[in-house]
Amino acid sequence: MKRWQRRAAQTVAAVAVLVVLASIVYHYTLVAIEGRAPSYFQSTQVVVEIFTGTGFGSDSPWETPFANLLVIVLDLSTFLLLFVVLPYVFQPILEERLTPTPPRTTESTEHVVIAGDQTAQTDRLLEEFRARGVPYVLVVADADVALDRDDSGVSVVHGDPTTADALDRANVDEARAAIVNTASEDVANCVLAIRELTTDTQVVAQVRDPSLRNPLQYAGADTILMPRRLLANRLAGRVRSLFDPRISDVLSISSEFAIVETTITEDNPFCGLTLEAAGLDDESDVTAIGLWDDGEFVAAPPTDTVLEENASVLVAGPEERLKDLETRLPDAPSTDGRVVIAGAGEVGSTVRRRLEDAGIDCTLVDLVDREGIDVQGDATDERVLREVNLEDASVYVVAIGDNAEAILSILLARNLARDIEIVARVNDSDVQSKARRAGANYVLSLPDISARLIAMNVLREDLLSYDRQVQILRIDGDRLAGLTLRETPISTTDAVLVAVERDGQLLTDFDPDFEIDPDDRLLIAGSDDALDAFATAMP
Numbered sequence: 001m002k003r004w005q006r007r008a009a010q011t012v013a014a015v016a017v018l019v020v021l022a023s024i025v026y027h028y029t030l031v032a033i034e035g036r037a038p039s040y041f042q043s044t045q046v047v048v049e050i051f052t053g054t055g056f057g058s059d060s061p062w063e064t065p066f067a068n069l070l071v072i073v074l075d076l077s078t079f080l081l082l083f084v085v086l087p088y089v090f091q092p093i094l095e096e097r098l099t100p101t102p103p104r105t106t107e108s109t110e111h112v113v114i115a116g117d118q119t120a121q122t123d124r125l126l127e128e129f130r131a132r133g134v135p136y137v138l139v140v141a142d143a144d145v146a147l148d149r150d151d152s153g154v155s156v157v158h159g160d161p162t163t164a165d166a167l168d169r170a171n172v173d174e175a176r177a178a179i180v181n182t183a184s185e186d187v188a189n190c191v192l193a194i195r196e197l198t199t200d201t202q203v204v205a206q207v208r209d210p211s212l213r214n215p216l217q218y219a220g221a222d223t224i225l226m227p228r229r230l231l232a233n234r235l236a237g238r239v240r241s242l243f244d245p246r247i248s249d250v251l252s253i254s255s256e257f258a259i260v261e262t263t264i265t266e267d268n269p270f271c272g273l274t275l276e277a278a279g280l281d282d283e284s285d286v287t288a289i290g291l292w293d294d295g296e297f298v299a300a301p302p303t304d305t306v307l308e309e310n311a312s313v314l315v316a317g318p319e320e321r322l323k324d325l326e327t328r329l330p331d332a333p334s335t336d337g338r339v340v341i342a343g344a345g346e347v348g349s350t351v352r353r354r355l356e357d358a359g360i361d362c363t364l365v366d367l368v369d370r371e372g373i374d375v376q377g378d379a380t381d382e383r384v385l386r387e388v389n390l391e392d393a394s395v396y397v398v399a400i401g402d403n404a405e406a407i408l409s410i411l412l413a414r415n416l417a418r419d420i421e422i423v424a425r426v427n428d429s430d431v432q433s434k435a436r437r438a439g440a441n442y443v444l445s446l447p448d449i450s451a452r453l454i455a456m457n458v459l460r461e462d463l464l465s466y467d468r469q470v471q472i473l474r475i476d477g478d479r480l481a482g483l484t485l486r487e488t489p490i491s492t493t494d495a496v497l498v499a500v501e502r503d504g505q506l507l508t509d510f511d512p513d514f515e516i517d518p519d520d521r522l523l524i525a526g527s528d529d530a531l532d533a534f535a536t537a538m539p
Contacts, residue, residue, distance in 0.1 A: 015081065022074060023047045033064045050074045051081055102146035102158035109174040111135035112458060113201075115161035115190050116182035117145060120428050121206075124447035124528075125179070126154060128455055131532035137170045162189040164196045173198035177458045180205040180221070187212065188219050195220035204457050206450060208346060223457045227450040232350035232399075234449075235423055238442055239339060239351070239395050240358050241326075242421060250322045253472065253523060256506045257499050258319035259289070260326060261469060263441040264311045266419055276303040282509075286317035286325060289496050289525055290470060292436050297470065297527040299496035312441055314470055314525065316498055316508070338363060340388050341397040342379035342409055344370060347425055348399030363388050380408040382416065391417045398424035398440070403431045407438050414439025429528060443469065448528050471531050472498065477520030479539055486512040489537035495526035 027043035030036040038059075046059050051074070062068050114125060117140045129136045138154055139161040140146040146158040159166025161182055172178050172194055178201050180190045187205050194203055205221040207213070213224050250260040264271050270278040280288040281303040290299045291313045307313065315322060339355055341348050344366035352362045352372070362374075365388055369376045377384035379400060390396060396413045400406040403426055410422055424440040426432055428447065435443045452471065477500075480488050490497050491512070500507040500514075501521040516522070524534065 018077075019044070019047060019051065022051075022077075026070060026074070029067050029070055030059070034062060034067050047074065051078050100147060102140075102143055102150050103156055104158055105169045106137045106155065106157055106171055108135050108137055108155065108171055110176050111137055111171070111174075113167065113170050113172045113175045113178040114138045115167065115170075115178060115180050115194070116140075116186070117142075117149070118181055118183075121447045121450050122181060124429055124445075124451040125181070125454060127528075127532055128451045128459070131535040132459060134459065137175075139166055139170050141166075162186050162193055164193045167193055168197055172201055175201050177202040177204060179454060179458065184208050184212065188215055191216055191219040191221045202458065204454060225450070225453045225457070227446055227453060228346050229350060230453070231425055231444055231446055231449050232347040233354060234444060235347070235397060235399070235425060235442075236351045236354035238423055239355060239397065239421075240360070242395060243337065243358075243360055250319055250326065251472070252319050253499065254501070254506055256318060257316065257508065257523075258322050259314060259316045259470075259472065259498070259525070260322045261312060261314050261442070262326070263421060264307045264309060264313065265421075266309050268307075270307045271309055272306065274304050274306055275301060278307060280313070280315060284317075286315060286321050287508075288313050289316045289498055290314040292469075296433055297494065297530065299494045299526055299530065310439070310441055312436075312469070316525075337361065338389075338393045339395045339397060340365065340385075340390055340393045341399060342366075343399035343401065344368070344373055345399065345401055348397070351397055351399060363393070380405050380412065382412050385409075385412055385416055390420065393417070393420060395421045395423060398422065398435075401427065403427055407431065407434055410435055410438040410440050451528070469527075470525055471528060473524050473531055475522050475524065477516045477522055478518045480516045480522070481518035481520075483516055484512065485510055485514045485516070488516065489534050490524065493526070493533040493537060494530035495524050495534040497522060498525045499523040 023040070023044040026047050027038065027040050030038055030043065050071070062071060112129060112134060114122065114136060117138060122138065126136065126138070136155060138149060138156045139159055140149060140156055141160045143158055146156050149156045157166065157170045159169060161167065178194050180187050180203065182190050184207055187207055191203055191205055194201065202223070203221045204223045204225065205216050206225045206227060207216065208226070208228055210226060210229065216224050250258045252258045275281050275288050280286060288301060290297055291301050291305070291311055292298070315325065338361045340363045341352050342365050344364055348364065348366070349372065352364050355362050364373055365375045365377060365379050365384065366373050367376070367378050375384065375388050377387065379385065379398075390413060396417070398406050398409055398413075400409060406424060406426055410424060413420065413422055421442075422440045423442045424435050426435055426443060426445050429445045432443045432445050485491060485497065497510060498508070500510070500516075500523070502517060502519070524531065526534065
């Protein structure tokens with residue numbers, strides 16, 4: 001029995017006892033003091049009328065002071081019952097009946113179970129699944145959060161995702177995969193709960209602590225992802241490629257084709273030129289297939305687009321030509337070769353470790369005085385940035401966990417050091433464009449990387465660039481077979497067709513009437529939003 005049910009039963013019993021006792025006292029007052037001779041049931045009726053406020057004029061007036069005082073006490077007791085006791089009992093009953101409750105079961109099968117709700121990452125996952133038409137169920141422990149999710153159209157089951165009961169109600173044994181999205185300390189419990197119910201469902205776990213890898217494998221996880229570490233390694237790799245010409249940031253797609261992201265600095269020979277003048281148009285074997293304009297990715301930019309300072313450009317072409325282009329286009333200014341890192345969390349400390357292993361001088365700034373910190377201070381304070389001589393550094397890595405603070409620090413850094421390369425991480429996909437508008441040259445989103453990794457492991461998507469600012473997706477051409485390029489969803493979204501693999505050859509030159517064969521394999525580039533829109537529009 002629930003607490004409110006016990007409370008209601010106890011209160012009803014107490015009221016019944018009160019009515020009986022009051023009836024006895026009232027009855028004998030009339031008999032012994034007033035000199036009347038009513039039956040006991042008549043006295044009980046009058047007491048009930050008093051308590052319910054429905055009237056009791058049949059017995060008035062009372063002749064003795066005691067009888068009048070008794071009636072006064074009973075009248076006052078009516079207020080006690082109506083305004084104190086009854087709400088105490090009936091309010092929880094009404095709340096129980098009228099308050100909406102989140103769903104506790106699902107009928108879904110061949111779906112993806114997401115165990116746990118870490119908002120930013122969960123939202124990005126849901127976007128991936130919705131865009132691709134993949135059924136899912138989100139298991140949430142908090143009832144209010146579950147209700148909010150349900151109201152917003154999310155398929156949800158209310159329950160503790162670390163318990164077999166909640167996972168059973170989410171039909172995890174009939175799911176195609178289960179994604180463990182709980183706090184790190186609960187991941188092992190969640191994996192064990194899933195394996196208690198099924199050994200067939202694929203289990204993908206996300207963790208922050210690398211030391212959890214072996215325990216989770218023992219618990220039964222099939223795939224263990226560490227998005228933060230991957231993000232940190234990618235940021236470090238990006239910075240290293242700016243310093244060491246022997247390290248290329250070119251992403252090889254095939255033996256004949258590759259892409260690279262480059263920043264147009266002030267001393268870059270392309271700065272101020274149009275794409276056509278820079279030789280990055282369709283007439284060249286090296287083509288700009290996208291760039292960031294005011295924080296937004298623009299696919300297939302017009303040839304008259306001017307390459308402005310601090311613009312980021314996505315270039316495609318033969319791998320050797322791109323590597324040669326890298327050596328001729330300086331990304332980082334010639335300063336003291338030092339990197340300033342803001343934020344000493346897992347991402348920031350990993351970036352520093354990777355860079356120092358490569359012999360790059362780093363200065364680590366954090367608000368909290370901890371081991372390895374070079375300067376204690378707030379990276380959103382201009383005085384602290386001046387203290388670390390940011391103006392003389394080559395690269396500024398913003399690894400702050402708070403999005404608002406990261407944006408503020410980027411703004412200050414760009415104002416202090418106009419030519420510095422700013423590399424940043426953010427915790428929300430929607431903040432990426434703001435970070436670029438604030439002055440960041442290279443931005444990665446943790447939820448995006450998490451979603452891309454899961455898409456590779458759960459949806460079996462052939463992603464070639466899950467750790468870059470832009471995704472490169474390889475898809476089979478059978479779903480678009482017989483359509484010309486102008487008839488495909490590519491023409492109506494911000495995605496761009498980079499290349500087509502056909503009969504062992506790589507085609508990179510197409511016109512709008514290019515027809516897709518069923519045996520083709522298409523390489524499509526774009527932002528996460530662009531590829532989600534493309535997946536949604538796919539026939």
